[in-house]
Amino acid sequence: MQERHAQFWPRGLPRHLTVPDTNLFYNLEVSSARYPNKPALVFYDTPISYAELKNEVERVAGYLQQACGVRQGDRVLLYMQNSPQFVIAYYAILRANAVVVPVNPMNLTEELRHYVSDTGASTIFVPQDLYPQVAPLMAQLSEPGLRHVLVAAYSDYLKTPTDLAIPEFVTAPRRAIEGEGVVQWNAMLAQDHRPGPLTAGPGELCVMPYTSGTTGLPKGCMHTHRSVMYNALAGMQWFGSQQDSIALSVLPLFHVTGMQGGMNGPIFAGATVVLMARWDRDMAAECIRRHRVNATQLISTMVIDLLSSPRVMEYDLSSIRRLSGGGAAMPEAIARKMQELLGIDYIEGYGMSETIAPTHVNPPERPKKQCLGIPIQDVDARVIDADTFATLGVDEVGEIVVHGPQVMLGYWNNEDATREAFIEIDGKRFLRTGDIGKVDEDGYFFMTDRLKRMINASGYKVWPAEVEALMYRHPAIREVCVVSGVDARRGETVKAVVVLKDGLHGQVTEQDIVEWSHANMAAYKSPRIVEFREALPKSGTGKVQWRALQDR
Numbered sequence: 001m002q003e004r005h006a007q008f009w010p011r012g013l014p015r016h017l018t019v020p021d022t023n024l025f026y027n028l029e030v031s032s033a034r035y036p037n038k039p040a041l042v043f044y045d046t047p048i049s050y051a052e053l054k055n056e057v058e059r060v061a062g063y064l065q066q067a068c069g070v071r072q073g074d075r076v077l078l079y080m081q082n083s084p085q086f087v088i089a090y091y092a093i094l095r096a097n098a099v100v101v102p103v104n105p106m107n108l109t110e111e112l113r114h115y116v117s118d119t120g121a122s123t124i125f126v127p128q129d130l131y132p133q134v135a136p137l138m139a140q141l142s143e144p145g146l147r148h149v150l151v152a153a154y155s156d157y158l159k160t161p162t163d164l165a166i167p168e169f170v171t172a173p174r175r176a177i178e179g180e181g182v183v184q185w186n187a188m189l190a191q192d193h194r195p196g197p198l199t200a201g202p203g204e205l206c207v208m209p210y211t212s213g214t215t216g217l218p219k220g221c222m223h224t225h226r227s228v229m230y231n232a233l234a235g236m237q238w239f240g241s242q243q244d245s246i247a248l249s250v251l252p253l254f255h256v257t258g259m260q261g262g263m264n265g266p267i268f269a270g271a272t273v274v275l276m277a278r279w280d281r282d283m284a285a286e287c288i289r290r291h292r293v294n295a296t297q298l299i300s301t302m303v304i305d306l307l308s309s310p311r312v313m314e315y316d317l318s319s320i321r322r323l324s325g326g327g328a329a330m331p332e333a334i335a336r337k338m339q340e341l342l343g344i345d346y347i348e349g350y351g352m353s354e355t356i357a358p359t360h361v362n363p364p365e366r367p368k369k370q371c372l373g374i375p376i377q378d379v380d381a382r383v384i385d386a387d388t389f390a391t392l393g394v395d396e397v398g399e400i401v402v403h404g405p406q407v408m409l410g411y412w413n414n415e416d417a418t419r420e421a422f423i424e425i426d427g428k429r430f431l432r433t434g435d436i437g438k439v440d441e442d443g444y445f446f447m448t449d450r451l452k453r454m455i456n457a458s459g460y461k462v463w464p465a466e467v468e469a470l471m472y473r474h475p476a477i478r479e480v481c482v483v484s485g486v487d488a489r490r491g492e493t494v495k496a497v498v499v500l501k502d503g504l505h506g507q508v509t510e511q512d513i514v515e516w517s518h519a520n521m522a523a524y525k526s527p528r529i530v531e532f533r534e535a536l537p538k539s540g541t542g543k544v545q546w547r548a549l550q551d552r
Helices: 004-008 025-034 050-066 084-095 109-119 128-137 185-190 225-238 256-269 281-291 300-307 332-342 415-421 464-471 510-520
Strands: 039-043 046-049 075-078 099-102 123-127 148-152 182-184 205-207 246-249 272-275 295-297 322-325 346-352 357-361 380-384 398-403 422-425 428-439 445-450 455-457 460-462 477-487 491-500 529-532
Touching: 025 050, 025 084, 025 256, 039 050, 039 084, 046 050, 050 084, 050 185, 075 084, 075 109, 084 099, 084 123, 084 148, 084 256, 084 272, 109 128, 123 128, 128 148, 148 185, 182 185, 205 225, 225 256, 225 357, 246 256, 246 281, 256 272, 256 295, 256 346, 256 357, 272 281, 281 300, 300 322, 300 332, 332 346, 380 428, 398 422, 415 422, 415 428, 455 477, 455 491, 460 464, 464 477, 464 491, 464 510, 491 510, 510 529
Parallel strands: 039 272, 075 099, 075 123, 099 205, 123 148, 148 182, 246 272, 246 295, 295 322, 322 346, 491 529
Antiparallel strands: 039 046, 346 357, 380 398, 398 428, 422 428, 428 445, 455 460, 477 491
16 A cells, blocks of 8 residues: 555655755755855845855854853754744754754743743743743743843844835834843854854754643654754655745744745755745735745645735736645635636645654645645555554545654653654554544545644644643633634634633633633634533543534
């Protein structure tokens, strides 16, 4: 069954991928040597060449080592929107032989606290608008915590006059921020420190994206330079990208899909990345037109938003030759409209933080609708019986498991979760994805359900246990169960079924809970729907029967 998809393999693409045996930073080293004057990044019409990018990366890396005391293997938090500073900080951390810990910029202080304590990080990169979320986490005397806060103003990299409608948080002028351990980006560069030798090898930790799960607290996925390199290269090869490609990067760089397809892959190829800090459909269309973008990744809700714009026909989008994504299936009607307007198919893929982006992608010449795709190079993917672990046949529904060079080593400081995440089949170590699916007669994979409780809200993964843990801090909540609700635009949304403490009925409203949640957790995971009940349905053993509360 593993070879059923061979007849649909992309033309001219080898079945095996030889991965460079180098530190991921070396990709920037090579591209800057090959194309020093070529734009590596374009940020709202301001270009940054490969030579400039490498120079600033090395100065920041030197500061990390010499001023912050960052040593090989140390974890450094990167808490930013898409921006030149994100890219510079990411590669500077690698150049300093340290480990990147990307953090969703929608997270608030209490969510950040876990990242600081779990990683033991003492250094963080943060934009000036998010500094208030970080300030409470500064170390006190000998206690653990943040000791170095490197603050950036996005507007420092807006040097070319433009008529683009740039978001205000990007154009905001640099403002003075003072405090123990706080240094601003321009002051850091002015030190002109240079880093020591690059000593972290391909088998050492490179990036630790965090993912949540049934236990609630996010877990760090340990990825080496080799596993990150594999998927950065695999994505470029699958779609035939090369040094003259121009990619629009609007998916968040902190997330593995944006990180690989919108940054690491293009830098490997020496391509140009057009950065957007936040999604805006008309801005995206104008950037495509203005810069002749030929490739981009968008989740389905972004494509729906773009194609529903009354102005979409005003833009020349003919340069786009590849539009790919994942996270949620593309509605068939939208896929047809995209084919009519752009003359291309939406290429869906499948991956997760544990695999640093894709394990499956649809062949560009023969994609299937609402389909995960086929396993990419060197990936062994199967559908198994979740209880017996037996491999299932065509169209039989079971759990998707994957084995490949992009799979993580395990979860940081969490041996129990690591042990539960893997099984051995035929002498190979397979990652249990927790997704329920099937394989058709052509070897294409389809998802049908989820083994784990997870909500997919506009492409963001929301884990109910994490939201519940945060909501239990509300003084009026006795019990809460978070499930998936129905939303016309997002498809799924976050719904909280709440049992109030005795005596508080009539004193606290559903809207009160919604507003409190929005103020205390990232917006994408904050419940949009709250429903009060007298009690939660429970099994004979006392477990909450969450499926009984789920909207269908």
